[in-house]
Amino acid sequence: MIGTMRSGAQIISYELSCGLSILTMVVLMGTMQLSEIVAGQADGWFIFKGHIPAVIAFIIYLIAGNAETNRGPFDLPEAESELTAGYHTEYSGMGFGFFYLAEYLNLFIVAAVTATIFLGGWMPFHIVGLDGFNALMDYIPGFIWFFGKAFFVVFLLMWIKWTFPRLRIDQILNLEWKYLVPISMVNLILMVLIVVFKLHF
Secondary structure, eight states: HHHHHHHHHHHHHHHHHHHHHHHHHHHHHHOOOOOHHHHTTSSSOOHSSHHHHHHHHHHHHHHHHHHHTOOSSSOGGEEEEETTTTGGGGOHHEEEEEEEHHHHHHHHHHHHHHHHSOOOOTOOOOTOOOHHHHHHHTSSSSHHHHHHHHHHHHHHHHHHHHOEEEEEHHHHHHHIIIIHHHHHHHHHHHHHHHTTTOOOO
């Protein structure tokens, strides 16, 4: 029960930061259609041409996405040291397997959305002025670019889990409501100003 309550509080909280980060990039592009967002990154990925607000939105989305997937250091709903795996305790066999499958599937979905919105989706890496390099990058198929970026983000999220110790539940909620949400809102306003006054690349 404690694990479920923690899970509900955590998921509801961090949805807000995820949404505001995605909204920041929607403001930059001016559309919510994913294919157009990817097409708009053909001449440069958003984290390179969206200035500082795009990088801040990317970092916040990584943190909030990690919390959404219940991965460490945000794995309070299944904290083994205090809750003996939380709501997983009653499950074994296929039920337990499906929980783990869902966790890793969520991890890949968060990574795929990150790759699509911030890292250019299936668009190759181009450097302005290096035509030979750009032509070479164009030979790599789009699906390889997409899965390569997605698995790079999966690696980043796993690296975060391996690096940082588990937070307490009050620290997790403080991080969201006292830091990530205000920073996301200010970042969104900053992006609106950049787009209105045409300060982006």
